[in-house]
Amino acid sequence: MxxxxxxxxxxxxxxxxxxxxxxxxxxxxxxxxxxxxxxxxxxxxxxxxxxxxxxxxxxxxxxxxxxxxxxxxxxxxxxxxxxxxxxxxxxxxxxxxEDVNTKYLNCLLEDTFFEGDAMQLKLQTAVSELNYKQRQIFNMKYYDDLKFREIATILEMKEGTIKTLYYNAVKFIENNIEILPVKKGESVQNTENI
Amino acid sequence: METNDKINQMNDDELNKIHSDSLGLNVPENYFFESKNRILNKVVTKEEPKTIPFYRKKTIWFAAATLTLFLGLTVCNKYAALDEQKIADQLTDSIAQIDNENGATAVSKNNFNNQIPNISLTAENDILVSSLFVEEKEVDQYITNCILEDM
Structure with missing residues (x-):
């Protein structure tokens, strides 16, 4: 603005x-x-x-x-x-x-407005297996496109910790699904250079 | 701001698309429009005609206070006079009873009644009530005159 x-x-x-x-x-x-x-x-x-x-x-x-x-x-x-x-x-x-977190997929599948295919469900499953904090950080960075500094402000954590948790989350998801959906022309590997 | 709006609208569409394509998450049709209206209805204050609350009208307070004072004084005076008359009657009855018991007639009931001052004090009470409506300056003047006369 x-x-x-x-x-x-x-x-x-x-x-x-x-x-x-x-x-x-x-x-x-x-x-x-x-x-x-x-x-x-x-x-x-x-x-x-x-x-x-x-x-x-x-x-x-x-x-x-x-x-x-x-x-x-x-x-x-x-x-x-x-x-x-x-x-x-x-x-x-x-x-x-944490229990709510483990019920993530159940809630998602029960939601009328979830119409995910097999690949989307696979990604959601991988995301749901992250711990609660990592999931928030992954979502904020990957989908909401927030800067690490902004995530640190929102979660009241150190920027360095946020980066570490995000990279660990990305690696975990990479290991659990074949390909992480490409975002805005970047490969998953490139996200580590953000 | 206009350019910003266009960019923002594009971003909104992109956001909806990425959440739908990547996560399979969708929203009902016209959801954001309806949600916006619901939120605005809850938070945005509607213009209402200004009204002066009853308790803020000074004239009403003044009238109520005057009425209360008038009623209060009237009722108090009435009961005060009744109580005083009752005491006087009780006294005369007791004395008469003692007289009858002792057979003495030193003090007759009528004489005693004559000795008791008229304690209904209607006139005095009137003075007291009317003194409430006397200006303070007049009271001061009256006191000054009394002091001067005494000297």
Whole structure:
């Protein structure tokens, strides 16, 4: 965005706030949805969490310190809302987040809006076998195209640790499937040079 | 911003495609449009005509306070007069009873009644009530005059 600071001013101002918020939805709704969807798996859950995320964003805009970009800040809220959802889910069904993780494929297969073929299922199986943190990092880097620095900010971890976990995740997936789908003209091997 | 929107729209399409092609994840038709409207309905405040709450109207507060004060004073005065009359009656009855028991007639009931001041004090109470509506300046002036007279 050309001038994010001006846009944030509009989001905070009482007169322009609502119009600016509509713009914010146009800009980030889809991105945040996919980020959330990969964390909570099913479309219904992602829909709930997305709604909660934007409500929280709207209420918290006045407190945004602008230490990170608006997108990173929103992404972090979406991440926290997803974790909160999974925690609530854990309390309801007496299962841990790790258990939720192991149920990943079951949830995916039960989801009406999953129409994966054999190859996609193979990739999903490999991703589901990553530990929870690695799966988040892999998704953020591979599918959401976030920078390591941004992932480190969102997960409140060191950038070096994020890189190590990502490379380990990529290697694990490579070993478990024949070919990792090529992204934006890069081979899997090239991702190590990012 | 316009260019940004176009780029962003492309990115959204790309994102939808990559999630559909690589992960087999899809969304219902028109989902993002409907979701946007639902979110906006929840967060964006609708303009409502400004109304002044009942409790902010000073005239209503003033009228209510005056009415309460008037009713309070009326009721208090009435019961105060009744209580005082009751005490006086009880006193005279007791004395009369003692008189009858002792056979003494030193103090007759009528005489005693004459000795008891009229404690309904209606006139005094009126003065007290009316003094509430006297300006402070007048009260000060009255006190000053009294002091000067005493001197």
């Amino acid at each position: 050309a001038n994010e600071s001006d846009f944030i001013d509009q989001l905070i101002s009482e007169t322009h706030r609502d119009n600016a918020f509509k713009k914010l939805l146009d800009l980030y709704q889809v991105r945040l949805y996919w980020h959330i969807r990969k964390l909570v798996i099913t479309h219904e859950n992602a829909d709930d969490v997305l709604q909660n995320t934007f409500i929280r964003v709207y209420k918290s805009l006045a407190n945004f310190s602008q230490q990170s970009s608006l997108y990173t800040w929103m992404y972090k809220i979406a991440y926290n809302e997803s974790i909160r959802f999974l925690e609530q889910n854990k309390n309801k069904h007496s299962i841990s987040i």
